[in-house]
Amino acid sequence: MIMTASSPSHWSSAVSDITPEDVYVRGYSIQTLMGSLPFSAITYLIVRGQLPTPGETRMMEMILSSILDYGLQKSGTVAARAVVSVNPQMTAGLGAGVLAAGEYALSPEGAGCFISDTYKAWKQSGRPMQEASKQLVAGLHAAKRRIPGFGHPVFRGVDPRAEKLRIAAVEAGVWGETNQWYASVHEAFRTATDKPDLVLNDVGMLAGIMTQMGFTPQEMAGIAVLSTIPGLVAHISEELQSGVRNRIIPDQNVAYARARHDLAADMKARGWS
Amino acid sequence: MIMTASSPSHWSSAVSDITPEDVYVRGYSIQTLMGSLPFSAITYLIVRGQLPTPGETRMMEMILSSILDYGLQKSGTVAARAVVSVNPQMTAGLGAGVLAAGEYALSPEGAGCFISDTYKAWKQSGRPMQEASKQLVAGLHAAKRRIPGFGHPVFRGVDPRAEKLRIAAVEAGVWGETNQWYASVHEAFRTATDKPDLVLNDVGMLAGIMTQMGFTPQEMAGIAVLSTIPGLVAHISEELQSGVRNRIIPDQNVAYARARHDLAADMKARGWS
C-alpha cells in the first residue's frame, strides 16, 4: 500500500544486453556461446557472472543431476499435474511446480544460510575450527534449534548421494574451507547428540558445495528448482497425454468434518434480522 | 525471442490512478467508496468500468456465491495445499490455486465465448431465434462439436443452482436476449439429441448471465477465480495449521512403471564410447 511516485522505475542489469544482431550474456555473444559451452557451464556463467573452469562445470553437472525427480512423492509434481488436469497448459503446470520448493523440501536455501552465516562468524572470531564448531553446536542444542542438512530417514553413517557429491567436489577442485567448517559442525553435532551414524545429507552437501562455489542461498534455491524442471516437463506431458481430468483426493483419503447447520437459525442467533 | 527495442514500454490505463492523498478507482475516490458500496459492487465497478445498479449488485453477490469451494474434489485446492506443504507461504499456495481454472473446470470462459460468438452471428443473420438455434445445433452435432454448459452427472431436468441463478437474474433485471438465445440453443440441443432431461448447468448459466451483463469471457474466468479465493485462503490456512509436510500421492494410488535398465550397456548401444 505505501507506494508513491518515488518508487523505483529505473533498473540496472549486468546479466545480458541486446543489440540488433545478437544478445550478450555476461558480455559473451550468445551466438558464440552456442555449441562452445555445455548448458551447465552457461548456467554457472549467467548466475555467477564469470566463466566456470572445467572442474566447476563438472560440479554443476553433478549438482543438476542430483535432485531431478521423485515420482508422485514430490509435492510439486502433484501440484503441477493437478493444475494441468484442469488447465492444460505447460506453463501453468510449471508455474505451480516451481512454487513447491521451500522450507520443508527441495531447497538448499536454509542450509546455505546456516553455512554462510556461521562460517563468517567463525572467521571473524579467529578461533580454532573444532572449538568454534563445538561451541556453536552446544549453543544451538541448548536453544533446541535445528541444524539444516543433517539426518535421513533411511541412510546411516553416509548418505551415498552426498558422498558422490563430496568426491566430485574434491576432484573438481571446489572443496574448501566452507566445506571443512560444515563437516566440523556435523562432527560436533554427532558427538553432542551421541548419534555417531547421523548423516550429512544430500541437501546439506549441496548447500555446502554451492556456498564454497560462491552462490548465494537464494541462487541455490533457484538451481535446485532448475534441476527439477526436466522432471516437471515430463510429468506435465505425461499428465496431458493421460486424458485424465480434474485430479482430486479420493474420499477415503480425507476425513471431512461434515457438520450440518441451519443457516436461518444461526443467522438469527448472530444478530441478522 | 523475436523482441526488439520497438517492443512497447508505454502503457495506458483507465482502471485507477493515484494522487498523493488518495487513489481513484474508475474515477471514484477509494476513501469515498469504502463503506458506500459492497465489495461485490466494487468488483463490478472496477472490472466493467461503471457503477452497478442495486440489481446488478445482487446478481454479483449471487455469482460470487455460486462456486466458492469443492473440498478436496477440486484440483486447485489439491495444488494449493500441496505447494504450501513444502513452501509455507499463503501467496505461493494462492499462486498455484488460481492456475487450476481452465478448459476442464471452474471457468465459464469457454461457454462465454460460445454464447457471445453464436449470439453475434445470429443477430447478424437476421433470422428467427428458434430456426437459427436449430440450425446451429444441427451443424455442431454433425461436426461432433461439444456445446459448453450443458449436462451434469447428477442433476436431471433442472440444475438447482442454475435455476437459482436464473431466477435471481430475472429479479435483478439482468436477464435478456443473450440468455434467451442460449436457452433456445439448449432447447434445440435437447430435441436434436433426444435428451429431454439434459440440464443447462451452473457454469453455462453463469456464462450466459455474465455475457448479458457485459463481461468478456476472460473477465468471466477472473470472476470465477475470485469466487474461489476465500475457499483457497481457508484451505491453505488449514493446511498450514495441520503441521503436515510434503503432501504426496500414496503408492497404492499410483501405478509406477518401475522399469530397470543398465545405464552402461544402454549408453554403449546408443553410441557413447
Next chain:
Amino acid sequence: MIMTASSPSHWSSAVSDITPEDVYVRGYSIQTLMGSLPFSAITYLIVRGQLPTPGETRMMEMILSSILDYGLQKSGTVAARAVVSVNPQMTAGLGAGVLAAGEYALSPEGAGCFISDTYKAWKQSGRPMQEASKQLVAGLHAAKRRIPGFGHPVFRGVDPRAEKLRIAAVEAGVWGETNQWYASVHEAFRTATDKPDLVLNDVGMLAGIMTQMGFTPQEMAGIAVLSTIPGLVAHISEELQSGVRNRIIPDQNVAYARARHDLAADMKARGWS
C-alpha cells in the same frame, strides 16, 4: 529431497464437503447461502469457520474495499500485465499478480505477527499496558528493529484510510484490547522517537483489526490478496484488449553493464583446452 513413503497422503478438512446434490461450506448448504449472505460475509464464514455478525460483515466490506488497486504503481499489476502480454490467459496473469504481495508491500502479515506475538507476551506478563509498550519500544529501538505498520510518505498525524477503518471497527463492535495494545505501542513509539506526527498506517490498522477479529497473519495476507483480485482482473482484461505484446522496460530506464568479452581467450584462461 528427504521424502519417504511415510510422507503424508491422508487429509482432513472442515472447510467444505460434497454430496451428490449440494456442497456444504462450513456445514451450510451453498444453495442456501446463495442470496442469503453477501460475499464478504461468506468470506468470513469460510475462513473463520463461523457466521459473522452484521457488524463483522460491515467490517469485512470495509477491509475488502481498502486496498483494491494502485494503478501501475503496484508491482503485482506490472507483473500480471507483463505476463499476459506474452501469454494471453487470465489465470496466468492472476498467478503472477498474487505472488507480488509480501514483505515489502500489500501484506498485513508482518504487522499481524508483530501484534499477535507482542500482545500475547504482554498478556502473559500481567503488567500494565502503557508500561509494557514503553519497554517493548525501548527494546526494539535499542536493537534497531523496525515496527511494522507505522509511518507513511505523505500522511502526518493521521492516515485518513486508517482512521476510516478505525471508526468502522468501533461502530462494528470489533475494536478491542488487541487494538488498544497496538495503539499503545504506537503512542510509545511516537514518544520514544520524538516523532509525534508519525501515523499508524492503513496496513497496520488492517492488521490490528483483523487480529482482533481472529484471523491468523497468513489469513490476513490471503484477504489482502483477495481485495486486489478485482483490480487485477480489470488490469489483465485491459491489457488483453490493448493489443500490446511483449511488455518491456525501455532502454532509457535501464543501465546495462554492456561488457564485451572474448570467449575463446577467456575459456583458455579458465583451463578449457
Next chain:
Amino acid sequence: MIMTASSPSHWSSAVSDITPEDVYVRGYSIQTLMGSLPFSAITYLIVRGQLPTPGETRMMEMILSSILDYGLQKSGTVAARAVVSVNPQMTAGLGAGVLAAGEYALSPEGAGCFISDTYKAWKQSGRPMQEASKQLVAGLHAAKRRIPGFGHPVFRGVDPRAEKLRIAAVEAGVWGETNQWYASVHEAFRTATDKPDLVLNDVGMLAGIMTQMGFTPQEMAGIAVLSTIPGLVAHISEELQSGVRNRIIPDQNVAYARARHDLAADMKARGWS
C-alpha cells in the same frame, strides 16, 4: 464445478519411481546417472523416455543455449523482478517468470503444432512435397492465416541463430523429413508473398528440430522455459541484491484516464437510495 466422486484419483507414471535407497529415472538409478551423463542428456532422457545418442545430446545443448536471456526486453524477466521487489522469494519470482511464455513469445509450441499437423496431413495425402506445400501456403494466404516461425524485425535472408541450429542438427543427425517439409513451406511462402528475404527464424527452427526429435509441442514449450531458468535465477538474484523495492511503471510512461466522478450523484442515478 461439475466434479463428482468419480473424478480420478488414481495415477500412473513412467517418469521415475522411488525405493528406500535410490530413485530410478526412466529405469536408471539417479546415483548411476550422476556424473555419467550431462544435464542436457538427462533432460532428453526424462522427457523423451529414452537415452539420447551423443548427437542428440549435442543438439540438446544447442537448443538449451539458444534462448537463455534477453535483458529487460523480456516480459518474463520484468514480471519476475517485479514480483521479488515485493515478495523477496526466489520461487515466487520463478513462478511469475515461467508464466510469461506463450502465444506471443518464447514458446515454440505454436510452430510445433503447425509443423506436426501439416506434416501429418501431407504424409497422409501422398502428394509431392513441393506441390503440397504450395497448396498449403495458398490456402493459408487466402484465409489470411499467419504461419508461425517466419520473419524477423532485423535479420534478412538468414537468421544466424537459426542457421547455427540447422547446421548443428545436420551434424548431430537429427535433421529429417519434418525439417525438409517445413523448409519447403518456408520456400513456398517466400514465393507466394514475394518476400524472398523473409527468414525462417530461430523459434521456427527450434520447433522444426524438436518436432523431428520427437518432442510434443507442449514439451517444446517446457524446454524453452527450461533454457530461460538460469537467466531468471540471475535476474532475480540481481534484483534481490539491488535493494530496490516495489518496482513500478513511472508516470511519464503511463497515460492514465484520470476521470473524476461524484459517487453520491452517480449512485442515485443508478438507482441506489
